[in-house]
Amino acid sequence: MSKKPSTGPISLHKVIMVGSGGVGKSALTLQFMYDEFVEDYEPTKADSYRKKVVLDGEEVQIDILDTAGQEDYAAIRDNYFRSGEGFLCVFSITDDESFQATQEFREQILRVKNDENIPFLLVGNKCDLNDKRKVPLSECQARAQQWGGVPYVETSAKTRENVDKVFFDLMREIRSRKTEDSTKASGRAKDKSKRRKLKCTLL
Amino acid sequence: MIPPLVTGISPKEGPAGTKITIRGENLGLRANDLISVQICGGECSFEWQSKNKIIARTGINGVKGKGDVIVTTSSGGVGNCTVQFRTYVESIGPLKESAVWVEETPIQSLTWGQRRMVTSSYHSQEDPLSLSIEGNDKKFTEDLREIFPENSGDLSRENFSPYWFLLENHHATSFDDLKAGYSYLKRKVEGQKEGQLSFLKTHVGAVIDQLDTMMKLKDKIDNNGEVEIAERIHNLQGTISQSIDSSHALFDDVLMRREKADKSRAALSVLNRYKFLFCLPMSIQKNADNNEFDIIVNDYARVKNLYSGKVDIPLIKRVLSEIDEIILEVRKNLHNKLKEMPQAVEQQKKFVKCLINLEIQQFGTKQYERLKINDPAWDSLFCRARYIEETFKRTYEEFQEREVQAKENNSVKRDQNSLPIRVLFCEEINEIAAGQFPDLWRLGQSYFTGELRGINEPKPGNFKQIILNVIEKFCCYIRSSILPNYYQKFSSVPPWTSNSSQQALISTWLPTCLRYLRITYSSLIRLDLPNEVLDVVLKLIDELRLFCLLTILKKSIDKVKRLDEKEGWDMKVEEFPGATALPEKFEEILAESLDEGQQMCLQLEVRENPLFDGIHNLEGYHEVSKIIETALGCFSTVIEELATQRSDDEIHPLPRHNITGFPVNTSLNDSKSTAISTITITWEHRLLYCLANAAYCNKMFINNLGNLFTKYGYPIPKLALENGRSNMNMVFANLLEIYVELKNDTIVSHIEPSMFSSDNFSWNTIEKCDKLSFWANQCLDNIVGVYLEIFAVSPFLLRPILEQIIQTIAEELSRLMNSVEQFNNCGRVQAILDIKMIRDSLKLYNNERAKLSFNEAMDAIPKLSNDENRYVDELLKSIKIQRRIQLMCLNVVNPS
Numbered sequence A: 001m002s003k004k005p006s007t008g009p010i011s012l013h014k015v016i017m018v019g020s021g022g023v024g025k026s027a028l029t030l031q032f033m034y035d036e037f038v039e040d041y042e043p044t045k046a047d048s049y050r051k052k053v054v055l056d057g058e059e060v061q062i063d064i065l066d067t068a069g070q071e072d073y074a075a076i077r078d079n080y081f082r083s084g085e086g087f088l089c090v091f092s093i094t095d096d097e098s099f100q101a102t103q104e105f106r107e108q109i110l111r112v113k114n115d116e117n118i119p120f121l122l123v124g125n126k127c128d129l130n131d132k133r134k135v136p137l138s139e140c141q142a143r144a145q146q147w148g149g150v151p152y153v154e155t156s157a158k159t160r161e162n163v164d165k166v167f168f169d170l171m172r173e174i175r176s177r178k179t180e181d182s183t184k185a186s187g188r189a190k191d192k193s194k195r196r197k198l199k200c201t202l203l
Numbered sequence B: 001m002i003p004p005l006v007t008g009i010s011p012k013e014g015p016a017g018t019k020i021t022i023r024g025e026n027l028g029l030r031a032n033d034l035i036s037v038q039i040c041g042g043e044c045s046f047e048w049q050s051k052n053k054i055i056a057r058t059g060i061n062g063v064k065g066k067g068d069v070i071v072t073t074s075s076g077g078v079g080n081c082t083v084q085f086r087t088y089v090e091s092i093g094p095l096k097e098s099a100v101w102v103e104e105t106p107i108q109s110l111t112w113g114q115r116r117m118v119t120s121s122y123h124s125q126e127d128p129l130s131l132s133i134e135g136n137d138k139k140f141t142e143d144l145r146e147i148f149p150e151n152s153g154d155l156s157r158e159n160f161s162p163y164w165f166l167l168e169n170h171h172a173t174s175f176d177d178l179k180a181g182y183s184y185l186k187r188k189v190e191g192q193k194e195g196q197l198s199f200l201k202t203h204v205g206a207v208i209d210q211l212d213t214m215m216k217l218k219d220k221i222d223n224n225g226e227v228e229i230a231e232r233i234h235n236l237q238g239t240i241s242q243s244i245d246s247s248h249a250l251f252d253d254v255l256m257r258r259e260k261a262d263k264s265r266a267a268l269s270v271l272n273r274y275k276f277l278f279c280l281p282m283s284i285q286k287n288a289d290n291n292e293f294d295i296i297v298n299d300y301a302r303v304k305n306l307y308s309g310k311v312d313i314p315l316i317k318r319v320l321s322e323i324d325e326i327i328l329e330v331r332k333n334l335h336n337k338l339k340e341m342p343q344a345v346e347q348q349k350k351f352v353k354c355l356i357n358l359e360i361q362q363f364g365t366k367q368y369e370r371l372k373i374n375d376p377a378w379d380s381l382f383c384r385a386r387y388i389e390e391t392f393k394r395t396y397e398e399f400q401e402r403e404v405q406a407k408e409n410n411s412v413k414r415d416q417n418s419l420p421i422r423v424l425f426c427e428e429i430n431e432i433a434a435g436q437f438p439d440l441w442r443l444g445q446s447y448f449t450g451e452l453r454g455i456n457e458p459k460p461g462n463f464k465q466i467i468l469n470v471i472e473k474f475c476c477y478i479r480s481s482i483l484p485n486y487y488q489k490f491s492s493v494p495p496w497t498s499n500s501s502q503q504a505l506i507s508t509w510l511p512t513c514l515r516y517l518r519i520t521y522s523s524l525i526r527l528d529l530p531n532e533v534l535d536v537v538l539k540l541i542d543e544l545r546l547f548c549l550l551t552i553l554k555k556s557i558d559k560v561k562r563l564d565e566k567e568g569w570d571m572k573v574e575e576f577p578g579a580t581a582l583p584e585k586f587e588e589i590l591a592e593s594l595d596e597g598q599q600m601c602l603q604l605e606v607r608e609n610p611l612f613d614g615i616h617n618l619e620g621y622h623e624v625s626k627i628i629e630t631a632l633g634c635f636s637t638v639i640e641e642l643a644t645q646r647s648d649d650e651i652h653p654l655p656r657h658n659i660t661g662f663p664v665n666t667s668l669n670d671s672k673s674t675a676i677s678t679i680t681i682t683w684e685h686r687l688l689y690c691l692a693n694a695a696y697c698n699k700m701f702i703n704n705l706g707n708l709f710t711k712y713g714y715p716i717p718k719l720a721l722e723n724g725r726s727n728m729n730m731v732f733a734n735l736l737e738i739y740v741e742l743k744n745d746t747i748v749s750h751i752e753p754s755m756f757s758s759d760n761f762s763w764n765t766i767e768k769c770d771k772l773s774f775w776a777n778q779c780l781d782n783i784v785g786v787y788l789e790i791f792a793v794s795p796f797l798l799r800p801i802l803e804q805i806i807q808t809i810a811e812e813l814s815r816l817m818n819s820v821e822q823f824n825n826c827g828r829v830q831a832i833l834d835i836k837m838i839r840d841s842l843k844l845y846n847n848e849r850a851k852l853s854f855n856e857a858m859d860a861i862p863k864l865s866n867d868e869n870r871y872v873d874e875l876l877k878s879i880k881i882q883r884r885i886q887l888m889c890l891n892v893v894n895p896s
């Protein structure tokens, strides 16, 4: 592709994948990033991905940190979580234990970010395996509701169902959160500079 | 030639030697296309998997810390990366957990073997200082790595640093304990120094055992011979090679299975991609139908990424070009959609952005060349502006139509409370402007901040002019609908199909219209528009304010005209007896409208100027002044008419006392107009009240009105007040004339008849003169009667009225005397006596002309002798004494 429009630095949204081991965090990430599905299971420590996507007509960068789900790494997770702007909390609908574990992840995130409204999606993965479902849909939705109405989405890294959706929805939340913050922080001052600029072009 | 781009690494950190999966785009067309992989500046070993995936292992020569992952291929050159790898130093022992699987690679196998022995012995051993390390958590390891970058806390390392060790393991140990540890360590070292001899000494038993065993072994070998050994070795060799073969077989099997798995996985993903590719035309179509343009943009980007560059397979080429065709359609579709109105700004912006994105991606294809859209963002802006103007126009026509229909349908019966159509229009157009204009402005802002910049240089038209036009049109439509024609000299819109009765009907609603407009204005101000634009609206607001004010003031004229109904003939003005409450009522009316006008039109809202500010809007104030003048004029007329108009029952002349000319107060006179108070008010009284009102207005009231204007914040309309006063003066003069005329009728015209009342009276035949003549007596009585009538109403009126009457009397006497043919002696004395008596009694009210006429009258009488004169004077004196009570009032200098 040729020349890009020059519209200043493109914004970067930092997403973190959390959830127990084996629920499909890496699979979701790789499916979203590279359209591929990985059958075999290789435990992750911490993987980093970043690419440009178009979000509502605007070019943005998404940065994905795919973390380890294993207990052993609980301590280093604190560090990782600190840099996250939004979280996909993944469990497998075929594994009740992984669903129970989301509670702990949620608490850890709230503790580290110290923010009730951090952009957050609860993701039930492996929905292609519905016949082996162990966690009833109603229970998942109830938990999402109980967490202050975070969105709940079911995905399949295998069939690519809802994969784009969860990442894009999360980015939208992050983005609206940022514009909210920046308007809160700088208030009118920012608007004014914008306007002045406009007037110059105008008059 | 597209350079490689690394977009993912797994893991993102680790020590030297970590195996890393690298993913991205264009990572080499085939294995030998990949030239090098550098991580943190260090060369890596690598294995090419696909153009999207490489497996690499970091070398030991990379820099520690964060660094780029750079892939170089011969087809794409030196690449880029969006992610970074962090290298750190970590010693790994069998007891340490590791996130990465430490593989037994040749690089590490040497040190690995050594380290295992050393570290395991270390770990199994006690602390070298023989101290407990409880309470010494290893919490600073990361920090120590930074402080001693060259060293290590590992006892077995060459770069071992005792500082590190102590800080790491004994940061909480007390100094005494450390000293004890030190002496322990010293003892141990001393012990080792004693050398091998002491070692042998302590282990002498074991050494001798070993020596014995070795001796036995030597004997056995000597006995058995060499052949057997060789055979055994051979057997051993065979077994070993057998086990090698079977392990190879096992390994190959694993490798083969893995290869197969890889292959089927690759096949699956290829299948998936093709599925995606071949389904794309359909799904684009579907998404386009559902307005999901975002998804199209992302899918198109994906397909471009997967299949860009050299694809030689004709089928795929065909599909790709088919997709490009569809995208072309989508672009056309989007271009139409972004011009569609009405729609939300955000929606419009989204269309523009999607279109721009598709253009960027399609750039360079032949389909791109087929549809060139110069500046889609400008198109959207232009369409929005045009749409607003069209909406204005449509609404304008629609409401005119409605007005015409409403008139046809029920011109007779109209609900008084429902808003007139034009006012409804005014409300509607304000709503449109306040609702839609900000959207246009915001879109413009997005445009000029570059948010919507597309592939081509933006070619903005004159946005300011467009904005100005829209606002100008808006103002013109409002003018046409509610302001009279003369405000529309330069209007760019067709006039409202006029109907002046409707125009009059809306006048009470003007403040409402002004309110609508002000709301719009303040919402425009908040947008921070250029002053030039705001001033257009401000001008209309000023016009409307003025027109509204004039309308309010004009309303007062009608009320003034009906003031005559309010006259109750009760004297209320303290400082001017005779004036009624009418001027006060006039003032009330005026104050009410000035107050209303002040609240509606003079009070300033944001970014408005005073309506009458110095020279600003002189013309406007002239209009106000004219209305005030008219109101005052009407008031004068009301007073005049109240004085002159007799109500029906008064048309019949009242019965009068034939001597005094006084109207007789009859109880019959119970008509509504006069029976307001218990006292019956006659026409003459009303005339006098009105005279008093006119005089009061002229002398005091109108001047005081100036304060009223000041109070409500208006400039004082001096000219209007002055003209009002002179009007009032004229009314006074007219009424005075009427009244004097009336009195002359009863007094002056009676002189001659009463003089000649006895049949053959003549000045020449008078025999006796010892008292006033009958006619003079009657004349004086009449004057006193008039005096009392006036005095009862207003002493202020005595002088102007009496002077006139006396003057006429004097003139009449002069005429009568000059027409007498002859006086006998007695007649002469009598005439002088009569005239002097009248003259002297009224001397306070004799003006120059009266004096002159009295003299003329007396000159007409032949001169009296001195004796006669003395006689007259004496007689005069006694008559004055006789009548002194009657005459007293006439001589009060300042009656009140």
Ligand SMILES: Nc1nc2c(ncn2[C@@H]2O[C@H](COP(=O)(O)OP(=O)(O)O)[C@@H](O)[C@H]2O)c(=O)[nH]1
Pocket: A019, A020, A021, A022, A023, A024, A025, A026, A027, A028, A038, A039, A040, A041, A042, A043, A044, A069, A125, A126, A127, A128, A129, A155, A156, A157, A158, A159
């Ligand atoms: N059927 C199915 N298998 C999945 C799905 N997602 C992941 N897996 C499999 O689950 C295993 C663990 O996946 P992985 O992504 O490594 O889990 P992680 O530990 O959360 O990163 C792998 O064998 C995947 O193939 C899914 O949506 N459907």
Ligand SMILES: [Mg+2]
Pocket: A022, A025, A026, A027, A042, A043, A044, A066, A067, A068
């Ligand atoms: Mg994983």
